[in-house]
Amino acid sequence: MAQMRLDKFLGEMGIASRSQIKEMARKGRILVNGQIEKKSERKIEPEQDCIEVDGKYVQYTAFEYWMLNKPQGVVSATEDGRYPTVVRLIGEAKRKDLFPVGRLDVDTEGLLLMTNDGGLAHRLLSPKNHVDKVYDARIEGRLPADSKERVEKGLVLEDGTPTLPGRLEILSDQEIRLTIREGKYHQVKRMMEVLGCKVVYLKRISMGALVLDENLAPGEYRALTQEEKQKLGVVQP
Ligand code: URA
Numbered sequence: 001m002a003q004m005r006l007d008k009f010l011g012e013m014g015i016a017s018r019s020q021i022k023e024m025a026r027k028g029r030i031l032v033n034g035q036i037e038k039k040s041e042r043k044i045e046p047e048q049d050c051i052e053v054d055g056k057y058v059q060y061t062a063f064e065y066w067m068l069n070k071p072q073g074v075v076s077a078t079e080d081g082r083y084p085t086v087v088r089l090i091g092e093a094k095r096k097d098l099f100p101v102g103r104l105d106v107d108t109e110g111l112l113l114m115t116n117d118g119g120l121a122h123r124l125l126s127p128k129n130h131v132d133k134v135y136d137a138r139i140e141g142r143l144p145a146d147s148k149e150r151v152e153k154g155l156v157l158e159d160g161t162p163t164l165p166g167r168l169e170i171l172s173d174q175e176i177r178l179t180i181r182e183g184k185y186h187q188v189k190r191m192m193e194v195l196g197c198k199v200v201y202l203k204r205i206s207m208g209a210l211v212l213d214e215n216l217a218p219g220e221y222r223a224l225t226q227e228e229k230q231k232l233g234v235v236q237p
Contacts, residue, residue: 006032007040009051013058029054064098065229066090066114067210071218076103076112090114090221101125102133102183102207110135110204111212114221120234124208130164130181131208135188137176141197150195151178157190166191177205208232 007021016024018040024030025040031052032044044051046060068089070076075083078099086100087093093114101113101121115121124131144150151168167179178188189199205212209231216222224232 003043003045006037006042006044009044009046010053010058015053015058024053063117064093064115065117065224065234066093066221067213067216067224068112068114068221069212069216069218070104070109070112072107072109075106076100086112086114089219104204105186108202108204109218111207111210113207113210117234120232123233125183127182132179132181133183133207134177134179134205136203136205137178137188137192137199138174138201139176139192139197140200143170143195143197147195151191155191155194157194163187163191
């Protein structure tokens, strides 16, 4: 990766302001690969050089976190032979190793977290953690009167796969909000099928503590705020 100035690196890692870092370097408090470095403007290689401040190693943690409102016609993958991928939509990304946290079908819109933080992705996607995902759907057909209770108990999909208990809200004759805690293949569509309905439009609204920003039109994205990162348990120095 490209070199960067020592003071920029330490600033980005939240150690201190550039002027404070200059002073710290002058006092011999900063080491680069074990040697005292008095010039805070010198270039370093963030992923290779060992930087220490007051005896503590400063790890380079260049994670990026983006909220994308996924549009239809784009696949939730890093590469695809047929369709454009969500990774391409993040034009401002610096990192080349971004990936989507979980998958949305090609015709599904809505919240998709894009990051290169594998640990966070694992925590959000691990079936053990039962992270709530909320979807809004437009459906065709009539829901049976006991639909809510059936979803709350857990449905059995047409191939015999049981689902965990979820929550169904009926917003209007053709609109529902469904909360599920797992991410089985086409899960919302298949749950609606069991209830005799067809999903004609699907949009993810939230994933755990992360809620889609209503100001993002399909295809638009923005960086997560500090507050959103904190809610997801991301700790950055
Ligand atoms: N359930 C589906 O059926 N499709 C999605 O894209 C997400 C959840």
